[in-house]
Amino acid sequence: MAPRIFIDGEHGTTGLQIRQRMAGRRDVELLSIPEAERRNAAMREDLLNSADVAILCLPDDASREAVTLIGSNKTKIIDTSTAHRTDPNWVYGFAEMDKRQGERIAASSRVANPGCYPTGAIALLRPLRAAGLVAEDYPVSVNAVSGYTGGGKQMIAQMEDAANPDHIAAPHFLYGLDLRHKHLPEMRTYGMLAADPLFAPSVGRFAQGMIVQVPIRIEDGKATPADFHAALAEHYAGQDLVTVVDAKEAAAIKRIDPTELAGTDRMKLFVFASPDGHLVNLVALLDNLGKGASGAAVQNLDLMLKN
Missing domain, CATH: 3.30.360.10 (Dihydrodipicolinate Reductase; domain 2)
Incomplete structure (x- = not known):
């Protein structure tokens, strides 16, 4: 079964670019909220918790809130906001920063994407x-x-x-x-x-x-x-x-x-x-x-x- 990916904020600039990069891939399943349900909080929370990886393309406060909604231990998170970039509990997502940074990212369930x-x-x-x-x-x-x-x-x-x-x-x-x-x-x-x-x-x-x-x-x-x-x-x-x-x-x-x-x-x-x-x-x-x-x-x- 292909890993399930949910882009929370897929209609923003970063989210749209991520989706475009992944549009032709068959090794993952992209989850999405239908346009008519964009304000459906329950559906959003369900997708956050049913995804294998949730990519947060949200403002800082909204990203922090999204993290609190994820109760599933299996859901890994990539946050593209500035909310967690210097948080010691998150791995900084610049893979080439150090020789082993890519390994740290691979082993983490919480990755803060760089600016x-x-x-x-x-x-x-x-x-x-x-x-x-x-x-x-x-x-x-x-x-x-x-x-x-x-x-x-x-x-x-x-x-x-x-x-x-x-x-x-x-x-x-x-x-x-x-x-x-x-x-x-x-x-x-x-x-x-x-x-x-x-x-x-x-x-x-x-x-x-x-x-x-x-x-x-x-x-x-x-x-x-x-x-x-x-x-x-x-x-x-x-x-x-x-x-x-x-x-x-x-x-x-x-x-x-x-x-x-x-x-x-x-x-x-x-x-x-x-x-x-x-x-x-x-x-x-x-x-x-x-x-x-x-x-x-x-x-x-x-x-x-x-x-």
């Missing part, structure tokens, strides 16, 4: 922290641009519908100007930092794609850009979805298109260096809805189904 920005930032920072190339108290800054689908249906409507009273006409805009953001706790926790990074997110007028940048100043004699590249390359060696771009190839690049990996579940990492080798700009390129959301959720689901 899109943190996926890029942690992918860059954690291997360098582990290698001792970035100090725990280094004043990290993270600069990023995302496709507007990262803001969900509301932002999609604001960007695409000129008749929308809250229409956003800007080709590119900054937000999070108070320097507080829901992704900061997971960046700090899984980036192994002593303090929250200075995070400057922005949105561009493109649907899917993302660039995350972490600039680092190297102290004289402490390391070289080649050391940074080597640490990343060693960490991600053999990974199918994460690629560390060759240093010579990176040196020849003149510009990066944030939409290059749109529609894929892959991520590319780059180390760009100043001519004197004192500055590096670490860059992650990914799809905010791919490796940064729905793609990661399906990857975690496949790992969990192995057990």
Whole structure:
């Protein structure tokens, strides 16, 4: 009998992408609430408890409520909200974060899917922290641009519908100007930092794609850009979805298109260096809805189904 999968919130942006990724699969059975029954609380609770894996594509409070409704010990949960990302009772769902993280995900019944920005930032920072190339108290800054689908249906409507009273006409805009953001706790926790990074997110007028940048100043004699590249390359060696771009190839690049990996579940990492080798700009390129959301959720689901 095929494992039964219920996407709670399947009509949201992340839920729709997950469903599209799984539409042609015959190794799982997708459970769904009929459109006419979307507000049927009893049916929703029944599906949550009859599923082998429930994928929660809900706001934080709704995700917390959904977890309380699941009384079945057999139902595993993947939560795509921020509600449980730093909860020690949940496994963080970034499979390439550590060598054994995929095994931890596979063995867990509670997995918190990472955020899109943190996926890029942690992918860059954690291997360098582990290698001792970035100090725990280094004043990290993270600069990023995302496709507007990262803001969900509301932002999609604001960007695409000129008749929308809250229409956003800007080709590119900054937000999070108070320097507080829901992704900061997971960046700090899984980036192994002593303090929250200075995070400057922005949105561009493109649907899917993302660039995350972490600039680092190297102290004289402490390391070289080649050391940074080597640490990343060693960490991600053999990974199918994460690629560390060759240093010579990176040196020849003149510009990066944030939409290059749109529609894929892959991520590319780059180390760009100043001519004197004192500055590096670490860059992650990914799809905010791919490796940064729905793609990661399906990857975690496949790992969990192995057990």
